[in-house]
Amino acid sequence: MAKNDELKKTSQIPEEPEKKKKKSAYISGRDSRRITRFNRKVTKKLEKQRAAANKNPDLYMTRMRDQNNVVEFDNVCTYFFTDIGTVKAVDGISFDVPKCSTVGVVGESGCGKSVTSLSLMQLLQRPTGQVVGGEIRLNIGNGQAYNIVNTPMEKMQELRGNSISMIFQEPMTSLNPVFRIGFQVDEVIKLHNPDMTDEEVKARTLEMLELVGIANKEGVYSMYPHELSGGMRQRICIAIALACSPGIIIADEPTTALDVTIQAQILDLLQNLKDKINSSIMLITHDLGVVAGMADYVVVMYAGRVIEKGTAEDIFHHPAHPYTIGLMKSKPVVGKKVDELYNIPGAVPNPVDMPNYCYFRDRCEMHCDMCHGKYPPEIKISDTHIVSCYRYYEEGQILGYPKTVNVEDL
Ligand SMILES: Nc1ncnc2c1ncn2[C@@H]1O[C@H](COP(=O)(O)OP(=O)(O)OP(=O)(O)O)[C@@H](O)[C@H]1O
Ligand code: SF4
Ligand SMILES: [Mg+2]
Numbered sequence: 001m002a003k004n005d006e007l008k009k010t011s012q013i014p015e016e017p018e019k020k021k022k023k024s025a026y027i028s029g030r031d032s033r034r035i036t037r038f039n040r041k042v043t044k045k046l047e048k049q050r051a052a053a054n055k056n057p058d059l060y061m062t063r064m065r066d067q068n069n070v071v072e073f074d075n076v077c078t079y080f081f082t083d084i085g086t087v088k089a090v091d092g093i094s095f096d097v098p099k100c101s102t103v104g105v106v107g108e109s110g111c112g113k114s115v116t117s118l119s120l121m122q123l124l125q126r127p128t129g130q131v132v133g134g135e136i137r138l139n140i141g142n143g144q145a146y147n148i149v150n151t152p153m154e155k156m157q158e159l160r161g162n163s164i165s166m167i168f169q170e171p172m173t174s175l176n177p178v179f180r181i182g183f184q185v186d187e188v189i190k191l192h193n194p195d196m197t198d199e200e201v202k203a204r205t206l207e208m209l210e211l212v213g214i215a216n217k218e219g220v221y222s223m224y225p226h227e228l229s230g231g232m233r234q235r236i237c238i239a240i241a242l243a244c245s246p247g248i249i250i251a252d253e254p255t256t257a258l259d260v261t262i263q264a265q266i267l268d269l270l271q272n273l274k275d276k277i278n279s280s281i282m283l284i285t286h287d288l289g290v291v292a293g294m295a296d297y298v299v300v301m302y303a304g305r306v307i308e309k310g311t312a313e314d315i316f317h318h319p320a321h322p323y324t325i326g327l328m329k330s331k332p333v334v335g336k337k338v339d340e341l342y343n344i345p346g347a348v349p350n351p352v353d354m355p356n357y358c359y360f361r362d363r364c365e366m367h368c369d370m371c372h373g374k375y376p377p378e379i380k381i382s383d384t385h386i387v388s389c390y391r392y393y394e395e396g397q398i399l400g401y402p403k404t405v406n407v408e409d410l
Contacts, residue, residue, distance in 0.1 A: 027084060039081040042410050045125035046394045054152035062137055062147045070139050070247045070280045071097040071120065071164075073213055074148075075403040077133035078112075078119045079257060085352040089115040091304040092134070092402030094378075097248060099139075102274065102281040104295030104312070106288060106327075110348065112304040113284045117250045120282075121166055122156045133405040139247065162192050164243040167270075169235035169253040175225040181236055182221035185209070185243060208239040211276075213269060231262035238270060245277040252284045276292055288331055294317055300324050303348050303359040305375075305402055310385035320387040322366045358390070366391060377401045 027035070053059040065072055078090040090112040097103045105113050118124050119131050120138075136148040140163065146155065168174040176184060185205040189197065196204070202221075208215040212235040213341040225233055234254065241249055251270060253339065255263035271294055274281050285291060291298055291312070298315040300308040300323065308321040319325045346363035349355055358364070362370050370390040379396035380386050 016183070018021065035083060035085055039083075042407065043081055043130065045410065046130045046132065047127055050150070053150035056150075059153070060147050060150040060152065062135065062145050064137055064145045065141060066096065066137050067139070067143065068099055069137075070099050071282070072135070072137040072145075073116070073120075074137065075134035076116070076119060076131060076136055077403075077405045078124065078129065078131050079405070079407065080125075080129045082128065082352075086407050087351045088241045088304050088354060088404070089129075089351065090119065091354075092261055092404045093301070093304070093306045094134075094402070095299045095309050097280050097282055098297070099247075100275075100278050100280060101296040102271070102294050104291035104298045105282060105301060106286070106298065107271075107289055107301035108348065109286070110351070111301040112303060114252055116301075117166065117252055117282065117284060120148060120250065121160060121164060122151065127225040132407075132410060133146055140331075158192075161188055161246065162244045163247050164250065165244070165246040166250040166252065167234075167237050167241045167254045170257050171230065171237045172225060172257075175233060177225055180222050180224055181209075181228070185236070185240055188240050188243045193283055204243070205239075208243055209236075211242070211273065212236070213265075214239075218358065230258050231266065234258060234262075234266050235269065237272065238266070242277060242279075244360050246279055248280045248282060250276065250282045253286070254283075255290065256286075263290070263334045270294075275407075288316075288327060300327075303354065304351065305359065305388065307360070307389070308387045309387075310382070314382065314385040318385070320381060320385065320392065321360075321389050322364045322391075323360050358388075375401065376386055 073093055073095050075092050075094055076090055077088070077092055080087040080089055091115065093112070097104070105116065107113055114122070120136055120355050124130070126322060131149045134149070137145040138148055138159065139145050146159065151159070175292050182205055183204070185208060186201050189201050189204050193201070206217050206221065209220060214220050214232065214235060220228065220232070228236070254270065255266050267290060270281060283295060285292065294381045298310065298312050299306055300315065300321065302323050308315065308319070315324060316328070323344070326342065326344040330344065332341060344363055349359055349362070355361070356374060358371050358376050361367050364371070368390060370393060376388045376390050376393070378386050378388050378399040379392045380399055381392050382398045
């Protein structure tokens with residue numbers, strides 16, 4: 001507890017001066033030129049640093065904090081250097097994905113869920129998008145891990161599909177419309193198993209199609225994506241993602257494009273297959289119902305930061321952050337009649353000009369005096385439950401502040 005008190009003493013909550021709000025979003029020609037110059041300089045420097053780090057195994061090989069995790073996000077900062085300024089899409093997020101578990105990542109549109117998963121796959125739109133701080137550790141066994149932030153492209157090609165794979169939101173756009181299904185699944189298996197013969201590859205593809213519940217596997221093998229329904233296409237994407245038994249599957253809104261009954265089937269399928277191949281799922285979704293039914297752990301994001309994380313029980317039965325409480329209040333409950341569903345007032349702050357106090361304060365109906373200080377620290381309120389909110393400042397254990405990056409120092 002001594003460290004806790006020390007952190008509380010040194011946190012200097014009331015002394016943080018508030019940023020003055022900009023009167024308009026208008027950018028003058030001069031500002032625009034300055035931003036462009038700055039972006040060019042910074043991205044060039046970051047690309048150079050990345051190229052150097054890619055050659056140095058000391059910078060991309062690391063160790064897991066806990067061997068029971070498959071992925072650890074540690075103060076990850078992913079910024080986009082855009083024409084209107086730096087968008088801090090993900091700013092100092094930390095959470096773990098334990099082995100053989102499902103972690104649900106929820107939050108409203110634009111809060112950084114997809115950018116988090118793209119950072120893990122190293123699929124950010126570079127040079128505009130850059131991971132400028134923190135570590136993403138991927139467990140490769142034997143006590144070793146890759147720090148994805150600095151991992152060279154050739155290594156990433158091996159890891160994608162083999163260790164990490166991704167299922168996207170819209171199966172029609174993630175499958176190639178001009179190639180047959182069989183060819184697209186074969187391609188992934190062949191790439192990661194160059195020693196397999198063509199017959200072995202085809203047999204494995206048919207096995208995968210059967211595994212994802214496709215009855216007419218031989219027929220579907222020679223069909224084009226447009227000949228299949230949305231649910232069937234998503235099953236094919238799952239077959240591709242699971243073909244090499246990855247340690248972690250990222251499912252970014254996997255059921256948004258499907259109707260409710262097919263949604264349930266696809267989620268069941270994912271959950272069953274995950275158990276069969278002993279992998280973990282990072283399930284990104286807007287839908288709290290989906291998370292409640294599937295996730296073991298839940299991470300709630302808001303404006304590029306993790307504001308609350310814990311087990312599904314913690315988040316659904318004891319939500320602590322006013323934003324999570326608001327989310328729970330805003331979902332309809334079967335059997336409960338209400339005139340109007342609750343909605344959280346206000347809007348998310350401008351990502352180019354984030355405040356230096358709690359990002360949720362302008363919408364928070366529970367704010368207190370302390371909330372006028374700097375951004376709240378992570379506070380542990382039970383063994384599994386962590387929240388970033390001053391309401392728990394006195395009774396909880398302070399873990400620390402999210403580490404952000406000052407772009408001027410880059
Ligand atoms: N290529 C890009 N260039 C500039 N900004 C980007 C880019 N990609 C994402 N962003 C910004 O990053 C922030 C987070 O975006 P992200 O796509 O991660 O949101 P999300 O939580 O996945 O939202 P949704 O639920 O709608 O998919 C947004 O403010 C978005 O505008
Ligand atoms: S820190 Fe204050 S303003 Fe922010 S969510 Fe908690 S109570 Fe609301
Ligand atoms: Mg998204």
